[in-house]
Amino acid sequence: QVQLVQSGAEVKRPGASVKVSCQASGYIFTTHSIHWVRQAPGQRVEWMGRLNPVNDNTQYSQKFQGRVTITRTTSASTAYMELSSLTSEDTAMYYCATRGDYGDFDYWGQGTLVTVSS
């Protein structure tokens, strides 16, 4: 059974960085890309980027380019999303997602709430 388990909620000051983890189980970690998606309260869903664990290839949304970094630790089957220079507009639920038998977003983590507040 595929599972993605994310790290817990975070509270950060403006200007700080946050690093959210996503531990995968139930499949071979290097076989599927991990995507990161976020949703601010009452707002649309936003695609942030993805990592291909096979070759470390990453692709980022233009909106977050320069502020987001997605990495992985294969031995721990864990992907990470780090977002820097936080502002109150980065207060959101952050999700990781990966491929199943049907598509690239079949499995989702439980979400990590990041709150940016002074």
Added chain:
Amino acid sequence: QAVVTQEPSLTVSPGGAVTLTCGSSTGPVTSGHYPYWFQQKPGQAPRTLISDTTNKQSWTPARFSGSLLGGKAALTLSGAQPEDEAEYYCLLYYSGARVFGGGTKLTVL
């Protein structure tokens, strides 16, 4: 970055049919955009309904279908149920990057 557009809101009667659309600022949506459709209910993560234009997931009710229609991706719901009231998002592929639409709030009333 491309802008993906959806109807902000739609209403359908129970048992009725409705089509949600997904357009791209770069031109017609094609199968090369690999359109996805997601359903999201309050407090939950999005859930994939359709991948790659027409492919249903195992959990997707048969009343949902995906297609390309008039230069847009389309999600058709035939025989709406009260539990279909939700936010629906489309997602398009642009040379590796993905962009979500703004979402359509579907009311079953």
